[in-house]
Amino acid sequence: MFEQKRFLMIPGPTPVPESALLTLAKHPLPHRSPEFSEIFMACNAGLKKIAQTEEATPFIYAASGTGGMEAVLANLLNPGEKVLSVVNGVFSKRWADMASGFGAEVKRIEVESGKAVQPEEIEKILNDDLNKEIKLVLVTFSETSTGVGNPLKEITSIVRKHGALIAVDAITGLGAMPLKMDEWGVDVIVSGSQKGFMIPPGLSFVWAGPRALEKHKQSKFPRFYWDWSKSIKALENQTTAFTPNVSFIAALHNTLNLMLNEGVENIWQRHERLKQCTRKSIEAMGLKLFASDEDASAAITSIIPPNNVSVSDLRKKLKNDWEIVVADGQVDLKGKIFRIGHLGFVFDRDVLTALSAVSRVLEDLGHDTGTRWMKVYEETLKAHKS
Numbered sequence: 001m002f003e004q005k006r007f008l009m010i011p012g013p014t015p016v017p018e019s020a021l022l023t024l025a026k027h028p029l030p031h032r033s034p035e036f037s038e039i040f041m042a043c044n045a046g047l048k049k050i051a052q053t054e055e056a057t058p059f060i061y062a063a064s065g066t067g068g069m070e071a072v073l074a075n076l077l078n079p080g081e082k083v084l085s086v087v088n089g090v091f092s093k094r095w096a097d098m099a100s101g102f103g104a105e106v107k108r109i110e111v112e113s114g115k116a117v118q119p120e121e122i123e124k125i126l127n128d129d130l131n132k133e134i135k136l137v138l139v140t141f142s143e144t145s146t147g148v149g150n151p152l153k154e155i156t157s158i159v160r161k162h163g164a165l166i167a168v169d170a171i172t173g174l175g176a177m178p179l180k181m182d183e184w185g186v187d188v189i190v191s192g193s194q195k196g197f198m199i200p201p202g203l204s205f206v207w208a209g210p211r212a213l214e215k216h217k218q219s220k221f222p223r224f225y226w227d228w229s230k231s232i233k234a235l236e237n238q239t240t241a242f243t244p245n246v247s248f249i250a251a252l253h254n255t256l257n258l259m260l261n262e263g264v265e266n267i268w269q270r271h272e273r274l275k276q277c278t279r280k281s282i283e284a285m286g287l288k289l290f291a292s293d294e295d296a297s298a299a300i301t302s303i304i305p306p307n308n309v310s311v312s313d314l315r316k317k318l319k320n321d322w323e324i325v326v327a328d329g330q331v332d333l334k335g336k337i338f339r340i341g342h343l344g345f346v347f348d349r350d351v352l353t354a355l356s357a358v359s360r361v362l363e364d365l366g367h368d369t370g371t372r373w374m375k376v377y378e379e380t381l382k383a384h385k386s
């Protein structure tokens, strides 16, 4: 029975609120109905609020986040066009590889694993691009594989001065860290349902601002399902171009209401608090963090295990003894770090429970965490509670 209380502390899929689970259990709505149109349009309006935009058009795809990333490239680029891509982990590399695979000419800024990109590096390359050949800059807001957040506001202002478009993978960043699409001048955002949006994997969201929609008109990459023009035409009639994932969109309606009731700024604050509580407590247990305080994402914390403890043992014991799932490192970081997700439907109690279990398991595996971390957790919580 205990497995029914499985507790996901990974950066997606994230825990799902009961109201959304109940919505998912209902019979599907017919998609060409006034009832569904109302839900769909409310979701579009909610998505705009979450991304802090009035100008951008949201697109909802039945896809995982990667589908949304592909949709961005398919709608914006022409073969051979130059793209600048920041690569500081598995997911940012995926986007750069995808753009190369599509036939774009991709210049990569390779950043040391566990570090955020320095905006000056982007600035230098864009300043040297005198003929404005770089048409698109790809940035990952929260690089989930390392737990690093890139300084998006500064990057966007640099890209704006050059004139290229900026497209942001905010798949784990959105709903965790401040992102103001219109105010900052971000052209495109991608996210996914199983992250800050608190529903299972299955939907990808893309927001395209006015400059991106202009560029889209001249883009010749082949596309059909992903085509923004088709979706915009359908949107004029308050519907979708193809059969939408109606049950997930109904659940999204539910979680968007929860998010808007909490308030976007309050959501950012909650994630900042969870991040601080996690980081400070983990350090108080005598463990090292993989990303520095300045570079850390608010969605996920990457932790270096003590020398004598294997990540695999730690994860197995957390699962077997406590039904708590944390993530391993990915690719070359597998076994070198473990990652605690604190994204979406996650609150102070959840983080405290996860940290207590981590401490208990580390003790069992021979690392003395002491108890000071509990006081540190308490103090950090108080300091960040508004």
Ligand SMILES: Cc1ncc(COP(=O)(O)O)c(C=O)c1O
Binding pocket: 011, 012, 064, 065, 066, 067, 091, 092, 140, 142, 143, 144, 145, 169, 170, 171, 172, 192, 201
């Ligand atoms: C930053 C980031 N980008 C892209 C992806 C890929 O999304 P998906 O697995 O939904 O295709 C993920 C998934 O965790 C992610 O965290």
